[in-house]
Amino acid sequence: MTQETAQPLIVTCDAGGTMTDILVVDAAGRFSVGKASTTPQDESLGFWESLEDALGGWGVKLDGAGALKPLEASIYTGTTMLNTLLQRRGKRVGLIITKGFEDSFVVERGFQAVAGYSYADRLHTVTHVHNSPLVPRHLVKGATERIDLFGNVVIPLYEHEVRDAVTELIKAGVETIAILFLFSYINPAHEQSAARIARQTAKRMGREIPVFISSEISPTIRELARLNSVVIQAYAAEPVRAQLFHIEDRLERAGARNPLQTVLAYGGLAPVRYPRLYESVVSGPVGGLLGARYLGEVTGLNNLITADMGGTSFDVGLVTEGKIPLVREPEFARFIFNLPMVTINSIGAGAGTYIRLDPMTRRIILGPESAGAEPGPVCYDHGNEIPTVVDCDLILGMVNPDYYLGGKIKLNKEKALRRFREEIADPLGLNVYDAAQGVVRLINSLMRDQIRSLVLAKGYSTMDYTLIAFGGAGPMHMAGFTEGLALKGLATVPYAAAFSAFGCATVDYSHRYQRSTHLFVPAGAGPDVKASVAEGLTRAWRELEQKALAEMTAEGFDRASINLQQAAFVRYGGQLDDVEVFSPTSRMNTPADVDALIARFEDLYSRIYVSGARFPEAGFQILEVAAVATVPKVKPLIERRPLGAPTPPARARKGVRKIYRDGRWHDAQIFEMGELGPGNVIDGPAVIEASNTTLLVPERRRARFDEWGLIWVE
């Protein structure tokens, strides 16, 4: 690697619960990874430290003002919004809502009482609990008004009630006001008037107070999700923006020319000035899936399973035919949102997961909590006494105690062994190695079930999919958690530990705009019905596109560079799930255009399910439409490199270590990952070590380094 010429092109940051990972990419597709502890009080500190670490790998110093001049894009994802919500330390919000609905935060929906719970807790009703409201009851004011489900005004807005409410709220010291009225996604007139009155009233009182209305933030059906969206924008997203500005400022001072971007839940990028910043609330785990899709596009793999095993969780996602399915009503921090989000299934199984014995049944209990970075697993020797999965990996010889995080942390194997024996092996009457192997098998099978259920529940077959494993612990466990799964292929990458950050670097500038509609095409509908549906679709799209173009041009993009796509969420009449269908035409001009859209829906539906499941007799409903505006961005280059000889170079060999598998010790060859290149083949049993991850190649299997930088375990 010629370090002198490396110049940062893209910087991406994934500030997780414990570590802030930064990936810097240069024009030739070279990566440098930086790591630092996350600094929740002011995430810019961790960001900067991690960035210095990453650039240090290239010998680039940040103190010079021009260090970041070559930078094309900087992307940030973090957990500040999550923490703001969890710790309830957001802004003081006042809420004005349709009279009679003031208790919406208390009543919630039944689902929110178990949101985020493990399966066991869902079954134990004693654990079910409602969220503590983000807006205390005395800061919620009702205003008389009513718009019906067709958008007709049934009761006009009682403007004096809004004025009184705003006056009282401001006197009570609110910092911001959110407004939600029923059916505002069909007709926002009342919300808009109320916002105007609120601003006027505040001005008259000599105050400037930000006002958010639900029809602007999330014009979608179902008021609880809409309420969460608008309140969380006011409560948590605005304080986060302040921190992001701080990071952007520092980047600018170091020479960066472009605004800081953040990743949105559906896999788009938006600048930190984006008005609906709450859409970035779940951005961390999204990166891995986007990275896999990009990797697949470049290397020609279009059906992928992503398996991200980190310290605390195991996240599985699917890319089918190059597309990532979206969930419409995701749950986050125990709130449900009406926000499209890439589909990721997550369980509490990671390298740091605690291992305990149920004292009554002697059954091994894994997690659901984990040790995090502090105090970390037992082998860190930082005060934790409860064994974790990493401790088992260490006991079994898989992990090198002197090369953890490149040797930054020395692992105490003696202690891990002793505590695991005392807590688990002895009470079970097992020898310590068999017990540790049993635990690893158990966690692997939990993860395997998670993969299997995600793929099979969709009616797909694992045989059509290539699994990409990443996350710090992914390469260590990938052979284990895929055992018995019939896969098309199994691969990882050398930068597995920073793959999520890599994924964020592959995203385009893209925003989604959605709104609810009430459109129905009955079976056998005549041309006049279709014409009116066509008109409804075109009108909705035009409205969304106007908003999209206005926002994207305001962000500095040239109108000509913006690519617009139109989508409709179509379902058979009476069904509960719909399918996102991208329209073959940008406008619906004739009934035939509607037919074409429906034909595309039926085609997609039969591919997702089976053609026999189609049900056109019930007619077709379109309850939501979307417009996606995209501007391409520079992406990390994945270069095809010539294949070398299968035999690994001698300098990659680090000797032999004993590893315990299948009830006996094996002599495993140890390799340094950084010294291996395209074409190299490593036969198992072997352990390939890198500073931030370890790849296990079991006996009777081999690892093959291909021309794209993928490592296949075969």
Next chain:
Amino acid sequence: METYPTKEVLKDLIEGRLDWPRIKQIMSSPKDSDRFMKYLALAQERVKWTEQILLPLGEHLYIVAKNGERVVKCDCGQEFGDWRGNWKLRALIYSRDTREKLEGIYPGARCPDPQWCEVREFYCPGCGTQLEVESVPPGYPITFDFLPDLDAFHEQWLERPLPDRIEAQDRSGEVIRRWVGDLKREKRVGTKHNGKATGSRKSR
């Protein structure tokens, strides 16, 4: 973080001083094998009397060992007799059996039909604490919520057998017969009973 709640944490739990995330965490984690003994020791510390608690029966009642007998006792010290005779028969009873009384807790349209439903509240004669509430059809016998097999519990579950054995057999009938006997005797000597279907009775 400790693996299992310590005795101090359990004390905070009982006294309502823990925040919800901690309570939820305790509920969702496996129990340590001596949790019950810790809990029993805490209960013993919290009461003013000295009889050994064999089993807590709720927030205020305990089954305790007393002079070779096992009796139900309130934390105020009031006793309710042998644990095999329903303790409710020795409590003060307030029966909500008319619409007017039921409206006190279920106003308006929420009020159940008193011909179908009666709500009985049981109070401690010693301290007036509400100990239990039951909702039954009118005339239904007073329910006996729980007759634990103390010997089996201490021997097979706690693995600490009690020094003596007393078979867990429902003795509520005897308590009721004594009630009836008392009533008859009262009638014979000519004392007029006040005729209340439900009222206070103390039998010692």
